Amino acid sequence: MIVGFLCFLIAIGFVGAQTETFRFANYYADSMVLQRAPARLVLWGYVPDCRSVNVNYPDYSFNATLEKIPGKTYCRWKIDLPPAKAGGPYTISAVSGNEGIELKDVLFGDVWVCSGQSNMVFELSEVYNATTEIANAASYTNIRILSVNRVPSNSTLDEPPLTAPAWNKPSSTAINSFSAVCWLYGRDLYDTYKVPIGLISSDWGGTSIDKWSSHDALAKCKQTDDEVKAGLYPSNLWNAMIHPFVRFPIYGAIWYQGEANARPDEADALYRCYFAEMIKDWRLKWYEGTDKQTKIDFPFGFVQLAAEGTEGNKSAGYFPGLRWSQTGGQGFVPNELLPNVFMAVAMDLGDPTSPHGSIHPRDKQDVAIRLSRAGRAIAYGDTSLYYTGPLPVSAAITDLRETISAKIMYRNVEDKLYSFSKYGFELSCKERTGNTVSWIEGTLDTVMNDYVTVSFPRCPAGDAIGEEIRYAWRQDPCVFKKCAIYSGSDYLFPSPPYIIPIREHV
């Protein structure tokens, strides 16, 4: 009886020691951007002793709901408030008992999450023209940035690892080491829409996609529950660096990752599954986590794998397969497997002398402008914008007399096709048994408004012409911006790499 009573006191003392102060969750901080209308404004935090909490916004007072946390004496408070139009700065204050807390200099705009591996980590200070880019950044006071610290976790966290101040204006010290692609993408959006932009950079060099995927997403692909439980793929960056934000309404996400999965066992079917399932899962988790204030199909943009190696690398390697998987095996997005998904092609932006290795090109400006153009079309509905590059519609063998001639028709051409190289086209050859055994390289002959003709040498003796033509199927398909097929003003948009069945034979 007495022993039992002592244990009770000790237990109370222990729980009391884990108390919380009255506060907002750690990513609600001064100088932040909150997602504008039509999303409702979602705020949450902690309060000791489950005291009632009132939020003042803008001139009204609202009561927060309180959620008990098992085993704790404090509560999570939460509130969602009427949507706000783009603008600011505002002060939002919350009161509990005689304590008050405040968020100052808050803007309403669009919040984007930027994630991936080293090419997303790649700092603004490392790009071409870094000095100018950094100097220009400071004038964008309506863009606010947040960087998540790189700390993994084996279980899902409610708050991400952050260093205060969580949100910053893009001063030269703050922007210097911020993700270049994230920044340049957000800046392009701001320049177009003049709406405050919040950028959350949550990325880690060398990381494979399974680290950023929840157990739920992984279980849809290779993973059995047993493997997941055994911690073989601990989802540890999803847990610590993405999951905490699912209670925070966002507009969309961009992604630059894949190098770490460009391996023989992962680049093809597995990555295709991982990528589509991760996107679906992020969308569902955010939709549920924000009480439907983030769209169930929020826009998701990505950069297709860059070039690696020295120009004209003869090796196909595993990058082409991974690039193909990033489009769900269709060569373009959005498509029915990847709805509301957009991409920037980067395979022609190789940088063999990059001080950070050829896998880390310094030209992030072209990556960002291609991505933001696609984002404006897909995420913001500016459907008149050209953003895809030419896409193949059909391939036919038209002549077999001297050499093999093929005609490839394109759609999504703005005005006309442009060409800067004769190379990159390959025809499959197959043994009489039907197995594809080799690819032969062709040469571009003519470039018309919406089709090209290519000639190929003969297939190896004894082999027949196979069933497919592929394009840019190399780690590093061409010299900087000099691939075979482009369209758009300033030849900005390359044809993405493709593999297409031959429809007709002469």
Ligand SMILES: *[C@@H]1O[C@H](CO)[C@@H](O)[C@H](O)[C@H]1NC(C)=O
């Ligand atoms: C609402 O806020 C007021 C003022 O702080 C408080 O007295 C009241 O208990 C709160 N109501 C609820 C349901 O929490």
Ligand SMILES: *[C@@H]1O[C@H](CO)[C@@H](O)[C@H](O)[C@H]1NC(C)=O
């Ligand atoms: C996380 O899980 C991995 C794999 O099971 C294990 O090796 C590691 O020690 C765990 N880390 C922590 C901090 O528990």
Ligand SMILES: *[C@@H]1O[C@H](CO)[C@@H](O)[C@H](O)[C@H]1NC(C)=O
């Ligand atoms: C060409 O790419 C392969 C990978 O497919 C790589 O192993 C090799 O180092 C590259 N060669 C050059 C010269 O970059």
Ligand SMILES: *[C@@H]1O[C@H](CO)[C@@H](O)[C@H](O)[C@H]1NC(C)=O
């Ligand atoms: C760097 O600046 C020069 C001069 O303005 C410009 O011509 C060039 O395109 C810029 N490079 C990039 C990658 O933006």
